[in-house]
Amino acid sequence: MEKGRIIKIISNQYLVLSGDTKYSCIAMGKLRKGKSPIVGDLVEIEHFGKQSGIQKILPRNNELVRPPVANVDQAVIVMSCKDPNFSTTLIDRLLFQIVYHNILPILCVTKTDLIGDDDLIYEAIEQYRNSGYQVYTGNRESASEELIACFKNKITVLTGQSGAGKSSLLNRIDPSFRLQTQEISKALGRGKHTTRHCELYEIAGGWVADTPGFSAMDFSYMEPMKLAEAIPDFKPYVNGCRFRDCIHINEPDCAVRNAVEQGKIAAERYQHYQEVVAMMQQTKRRR
Ligand SMILES: Nc1nc2c(ncn2[C@@H]2O[C@H](COP(=O)(O)OP(=O)(O)OP(=O)(O)O)[C@@H](O)[C@H]2O)c(=O)[nH]1
Numbered sequence: 540m541e542k543g544r545i546i547k548i549i550s551n552q553y554l555v556l557s558g559d560t561k562y563s564c565i566a567m568g569k570l571r572k573g574k575s576p577i578v579g580d581l582v583e584i585e586h587f588g589k590q591s592g593i594q595k596i597l598p599r600n601n602e603l604v605r606p607p608v609a610n611v612d613q614a615v616i617v618m619s620c621k622d623p624n625f626s627t628t629l630i631d632r633l634l635f636q637i638v639y640h641n642i643l644p645i646l647c648v649t650k651t652d653l654i655g656d657d658d659l660i661y662e663a664i665e666q667y668r669n670s671g672y673q674v675y676t677g678n679r680e681s682a683s684e685e686l687i688a689c690f691k692n693k694i695t696v697l698t699g700q701s702g703a704g705k706s707s708l709l710n711r712i713d714p715s716f717r718l719q720t721q722e723i724s725k726a727l728g729r730g731k732h733t734t735r736h737c738e739l740y741e742i743a744g745g746w747v748a749d750t751p752g753f754s755a756m757d758f759s760y761m762e763p764m765k766l767a768e769a770i771p772d773f774k775p776y777v778n779g780c781r782f783r784d785c786i787h788i789n790e791p792d793c794a795v796r797n798a799v800e801q802g803k804i805a806a807e808r809y810q811h812y813q814e815v816v817a818m819m820q821q822t823k824r825r826r
Pocket residue numbers: 617649650651652653677678679680699700701702703704705706707708
């Protein structure tokens with residue numbers, strides 16, 4: 540069976556990349572009863588005459604809802620120094636969403652041309668690096684070569700506030716991105732509904748979704764224990780707590796809280812975790 544990846548969906552046409560060839564496919568009958576194919580899906584396709592069809596969706600590593608993308612490898616949190624303002628609260632909320640989906644987080648701090656060399660933002664960047672996160676910086680003139688190298692052979696989503704510089708970043712990395720997006724808005728017409736359209740753009744040897752992948756507010760589907768296990772700086776400690784179902788908030792002999800007290804986990808990240816757990820418990824109570 541021939542395998543490929545869905546890179547674009549427009550209404551009921553699926554563009555599938557197999558090797559170096561792109562096939563326009565339809566969903567075969569038996570598929571329609573199960574889940575719908577989304578971009579990023581690895582699929583089995585079959586050709587009959589001039590038509591091609593998707594026979595099977597292979598199991599997904601993960602799956603995002605907005606935009607619907609499967610098998611995402613990594614998510615770049617784009618955070619500007621100014622306009623809109625830098626916020627570690629927002630970074631950590633996005634970070635928690637990303638790691639919960641088993642996706643590698645990468646932080647990109649943009650608009651460094653708007654701050655001085657001694658700005659406190661650089662201390663925050665160091666704190667993330669010390670906690671083991673990949674952090675890159677960028678401004679109008681440059682995008683980090685290391686960040687560009689990250690895209691190769693990966694499916695990436697970008698996330699961050701409106702105006703943070705996501706589109707600008709992609710255009711700087713690969714000027715063909717602008718062309719690809721312009722073509723789409725021309726094809727769909729200005730202001731037309733684009734909900735049925737989702738596409739992975741080819742950029743720097745990889746694939747990127749053009750719309751933010753996470754909400755910084757919706758934690759209702761999460762479980763605190765699973766979140767703590769997914770946070771890379773917490774992970775080494777979560778199995779050392781006295782209680783197996785410890786959520787690292789008030790329990791005695793909590794290895795996570797001990798690590799915070801000893802400075803092994805950034806106090807600020809733990810505080811953001813506490814806030815998010817409180818948000819989860821509030822939504823549960825309301826139900
Ligand atoms: N000073 C400065 N401005 C920048 C930089 N990068 C982007 N901008 C400006 O920031 C504004 C927003 O940039 P976009 O790339 O459109 O932001 P976005 O994240 O794609 O925003 P949405 O599409 O609304 O989510 C634009 O006016 C850019 O010119 C930068 O490195 N330095």
